Amino acid sequence: MSYCESFRASYARCNIDEDFLTFFLKHFCSTNPRFSERFCGVDNEKQTRMLKASIILVQNASDNPYIRNNVKSLAKRHKDMNLNIKPEELVAWRESLLVTVANFDPLFDDEIEQAWRSTLELGIEIMSKHAIN
Template identity: 40%
Template sequence: MNVVMNAGVKGVSNESADRVWRSYQRCLEDYHFLQEFYLRFIETSPEVAQKFANTDMDHQVLMLRASLDLMLGGDRSTSEPVALRQVAKLHSRHGVDVPPRLYDCWLESLLLTVARFDPGFDDELEQAWRAELQKGVAYMKAAY
């Protein structure tokens, strides 16, 4: 599967990508940003809570940080990032079995958390975040 991370995605300009990256960096200034995301995400459904029941959450937070770094600030070339392929394989039905519908919960939980931690968050920035993450989320769903 070949994917272009954000390059050529309608509505994703370098300026938009930079704005999202700056928003992400503002969120990361608070140590609790990623932890709160997981609390919010886990509360979205019993299925999500069950997926994380025996998870080392400190390690999970580190993995989320690496994934977001890749999706938001990574290589914007036309080649598929190897790290994203590995994450997708791990989360597929052959790995920890995260069904595609849960990625919508993941995205909404992330955006609600960003809105809480970034004082510059507004409707335009929300749309920029959605556009930035669109390809990665679609890739994860397709790899299931």
């Protein structure tokens, strides 16, 4: 099975819903006090919708040049909002997402982890290039 197929199967098993996204957000915020400050007082429902969209967007960047432009635009919006994103924060985002996947995908293993890493790599690279001041 290719990384793309493994990723899509894992994504489907995770059932990316409010529970998944809430777990992710809690874990992500626990890795850095700045994240908790950024998300404090934010509408949780709206934030989970935005997180789901960002996961899908970053995931699809590897397959589609149009989507890569959307990721670039998202990165620039983050920069324009003066979020002062640091490279290690993008790593924390990815690692928190992987911890969440490991908790929600009953078939999670090293191959599935690598499929997620590989699939997200280009989107995170674009975010690193365009979101960081």
